[in-house]
Amino acid sequence: MPIAAALMRRDKKKTLYRYELRRKYWTCALPIIQKAHGEDGSFSNVNPSRDNWLNGSFGIGGFYLCCVANYDAARAEVVFGRGNKQENKDAFDSLYTHKAEIESALGTTLQWNRGDDIKSSKVFIQLNNVSIENETDWLQMANFHADWTKKFYDVIVPFIKG
DSSP, X not given: OHHXXXXXXXXXHHHHHHHHHHHHHHHHHHHHHHHHHOTTSTTTTOOOOSSSEEEEEOSSTTEEXXXXXXXXXXXXXXXXXXXXXXXXXXHHHHHHTTHHHXXXXXXXXXXXXXXXXXXXXXXXXXXXXXXXXXXXXXXXXXXXXXXXXXXXXXXXXXXXXX
């Protein structure tokens, strides 16, 4: 039993470390993201979190911008995450018809994940070889999150709202 208790304590410490690390990153990154989106922008009512993601809204329930900070990469996403799977797929499919125009405007290819086996779908871009564990990566990650979620807001969101 002492071994099991020790393992539980170790796992709890790892979890607390992970949560503390994430909260520190988002505390650093969020002002940069908020500044990019402006005073009343998508992330204006968001607070630092212990999760590996933060969501910003753009006025359509269930659809949102998402910043993800992992141990091996960072992502900026547009997520179709309503409770109704078919609504998500329909919105994704509608946006996908503008793929060439969107990628041309952004100057890069994006990842288009319809998520046929799951409820949500998303469009995203990923920055590899950065880690939430390396504070020296944080500014690069925060700028990536700020720049790309703002670009997504400016280029992709009008297609979703239209």
